[in-house]
Amino acid sequence: MKYLCYIRYVGTHFCGFQAQKEKRTVQGALTAVLEDFFKASVMVTGCSRTDSGVHADAFALTVSLPDGALPIPPEKLPLAIAPFMPPDLALYRAVAVKDGFHPRYDARAKEYRYTVLSTPVLNPFYKDRAWQVYYPFVPDALARMNEAAKHLCGTHDFSAFRAEGSPTRSPIRTVFDCHVEKTDDLYTVSVTGDGFLYNMVRIITGTLLAVATGRLDPDAVKDILASRNRTRAGATAPPEGLCLARVFYDEADFQKETRD
Amino acid sequence: MKYLCYIRYVGTHFCGFQAQKEKRTVQGALTAVLEDFFKASVMVTGCSRTDSGVHADAFALTVSLPDGALPIPPEKLPLAIAPFMPPDLALYRAVAVKDGFHPRYDARAKEYRYTVLSTPVLNPFYKDRAWQVYYPFVPDALARMNEAAKHLCGTHDFSAFRAEGSPTRSPIRTVFDCHVEKTDDLYTVSVTGDGFLYNMVRIITGTLLAVATGRLDPDAVKDILASRNRTRAGATAPPEGLCLARVFYDEADFQKETRD
Numbered sequence: 001m002k003y004l005c006y007i008r009y010v011g012t013h014f015c016g017f018q019a020q021k022e023k024r025t026v027q028g029a030l031t032a033v034l035e036d037f038f039k040a041s042v043m044v045t046g047c048s049r050t051d052s053g054v055h056a057d058a059f060a061l062t063v064s065l066p067d068g069a070l071p072i073p074p075e076k077l078p079l080a081i082a083p084f085m086p087p088d089l090a091l092y093r094a095v096a097v098k099d100g101f102h103p104r105y106d107a108r109a110k111e112y113r114y115t116v117l118s119t120p121v122l123n124p125f126y127k128d129r130a131w132q133v134y135y136p137f138v139p140d141a142l143a144r145m146n147e148a149a150k151h152l153c154g155t156h157d158f159s160a161f162r163a164e165g166s167p168t169r170s171p172i173r174t175v176f177d178c179h180v181e182k183t184d185d186l187y188t189v190s191v192t193g194d195g196f197l198y199n200m201v202r203i204i205t206g207t208l209l210a211v212a213t214g215r216l217d218p219d220a221v222k223d224i225l226a227s228r229n230r231t232r233a234g235a236t237a238p239p240e241g242l243c244l245a246r247v248f249y250d251e252a253d254f255q256k257e258t259r260d
Numbered sequence: 261m262k263y264l265c266y267i268r269y270v271g272t273h274f275c276g277f278q279a280q281k282e283k284r285t286v287q288g289a290l291t292a293v294l295e296d297f298f299k300a301s302v303m304v305t306g307c308s309r310t311d312s313g314v315h316a317d318a319f320a321l322t323v324s325l326p327d328g329a330l331p332i333p334p335e336k337l338p339l340a341i342a343p344f345m346p347p348d349l350a351l352y353r354a355v356a357v358k359d360g361f362h363p364r365y366d367a368r369a370k371e372y373r374y375t376v377l378s379t380p381v382l383n384p385f386y387k388d389r390a391w392q393v394y395y396p397f398v399p400d401a402l403a404r405m406n407e408a409a410k411h412l413c414g415t416h417d418f419s420a421f422r423a424e425g426s427p428t429r430s431p432i433r434t435v436f437d438c439h440v441e442k443t444d445d446l447y448t449v450s451v452t453g454d455g456f457l458y459n460m461v462r463i464i465t466g467t468l469l470a471v472a473t474g475r476l477d478p479d480a481v482k483d484i485l486a487s488r489n490r491t492r493a494g495a496t497a498p499p500e501g502l503c504l505a506r507v508f509y510d511e512a513d514f515q516k517e518t519r520d
Contacts, residue, residue, distance in 0.1 A: 010387075085382075087382070087387050088387070089384060092383075121350050121351070123268060123350060125268070127348070
């Protein structure tokens, strides 16, 4: 039995998604709850890794039960395990999927959102939930950021937007959409792509911030991309503003749909 | 020298606004920061009290310095004290006011917002920030709540919406506006009035929730109000959903305006 599950977590007190010895991780915490619940060893496979402090509103993962385990209908799983979940982690949707389904390789796209709060004084409601930036933005910051963001859309070599020392997989990725929205002093950078290099969204955000403060011209992003040189892009934005917002699958991969 | 200041706080780890011995309160924490900063005894007077766990986005208070203390320009105060503030409390605006100004008696109105999240599974992002309600609402819950809310607008005896055993001040209050907005599964009850009885907004919210679930008819709120009987209104909603959103003053009370 294999479930595709959607979880939501506040990343502040997790050392990222992936299980590590002696550290509190999302995969570790969820696996412990599920193994207790099913009285069986359970395999949890994530759609991606997230760093310490990074949040998720819709992280997808599969839960595989061994042959002997007693399954429950997927639509009952969220409420059944809810009482045993830690307060910063919730599993809110489960559907049955075919055995061969893989949450990472079968994902068509992912959307990350990065939240930036422009404020001279820290806002306690956004502590650990946004990058709070105290230096001023230029008056047309939003338009400039969106102009810069357009250059990132499409299929490109994103070497300039990848943490140095990353493993040498292909740096080619397709960004389907990149745009910035603003509500009061809150800027949300949304990036949807077929895959992401290490720290890619955080470096994109740091670069768009340099555009927002006037340090970079929107068109400079085009040259930075072409340079494939990490040192030309902006700083890596801190983890607390980042949230995995959505993972896109082909619905044909699901055995059946259940309620949200 | 008297400043009118606006503060914002996450109420979760405060035992309310008002100073109490041996307890962590907003007034206590702020007074300690200000007395350290001004090297003088400072009088902090709030626009209201808030209970443990209740939040504020725009709580108004005055800070009075004794005659000997060295004042700083009000517009410099927020950034000057920011490094010394605890992470769940921020002072983000200050203006100079006349000596006779009182943040409670001079307030023309206050707006409270109460946030309710309708969700079968707890959402960790709203932990301690909303009342998370797992039982289902009727399909036209929003329209029903707004119909019920209308009956609360105007000048009424709000005895039915006051915690039992409250001190026997007049139970007459004027509600200028009461309405509910909905975004996805998040309902926000907004109540603006010239003053509030103890637990009034939380009892109003509990009553509107009874309307949302179909247990009460919208028009029943009219009868409950007329009954002046606390036992006929709904349950007191928990503190974590409540936030003081705005305090209204007559701008003529200010000596001069400064930047937000």
